């Protein structure tokens with residue numbers, strides 16, 4: 001029977017007691033929830049990963065400009081930049097996360113993982129991980145199931161939407177999903193996977209949702225880039241067996257508590273933070289005028 005775990009502790013204990021890999025209970029839960037066979041679930045995951053990879057490709061090759069003017073082929077610029085601040089791999093990682101997210105901002109096809117606003121994070125992480133470590137597709141798909149399990153528990157105990165818990169819930173959760181998937185795919189044990197999730201949450205707590213003009217463009221795209229960087233740094237730390245100190249379930253509780261006490265203007269209302277800056281308001285006004293101009297003239 002598929003089980004939806006209330007917390008990370010129960011997920012760990014179930015897998016250890018039954019000697020199962022982390023992805024197995026999530027797979028069974030998906031089969032039960034969706035009424036699908038195991039083969040159909042794997043096929044679905046394969047398709048989702050393909051769409052993620054295609055979004056990266058689209059973002060890096062096609063014109064990515066938005067009507068607001070805030071998205072202007074940023075991913076391609078990063079990918080092609082002659083200066084690699086750390087390494088070519090890091091540069092490509094950042095560019096890929098931005099690419100997939102820009103596709104979303106330009107109304108292209110993406111996988112909401114866990115949300116459209118954070119849709120560049122898992123593609124950037126998994127594509128880059130597979131390329132660097134030459135992982136089999138199957139390992140990446142298992143990592144996606146582990147990521148889904150992480151999201152299910154965060155959603156249950158804190159929330160995964162900017163409108164509910166701010167950007168910590170959206171890009172923070174996606175980064176936590178990615179960090180756990182990285183550690184899983186690289187052979188880390190359950191404690192290390194959960195430490196990576198905990199450390200990522202610790203690094204993103206309190207992040208508000210303040211999209212300029214209410215469009216999921218700025219700061220969303222760059223937060224997808226920082227999300228992948230945080231996920232990789234957390235995975236690196238966790239794989240070295242560094243303890244998160246605050247257990248992952250308590251980190252999720254903290255995220256929920258912060259989300260609940262966050263003012264409404266920081267929850268996707270575009271009334272606070274960057275959206276409320278002088279420039280943010282001017283862009284919102286410009287977007288509003290554009291929208292009015294394309295409305296049909298009812299007097300004719």
Ligand code: SF4
Pocket residue numbers: 117118161162163166167168170171208209210211215216217218219220223268
């Ligand atoms: S700022 Fe808000 S809309 Fe943008 S990615 Fe974060 S949560 Fe989503």
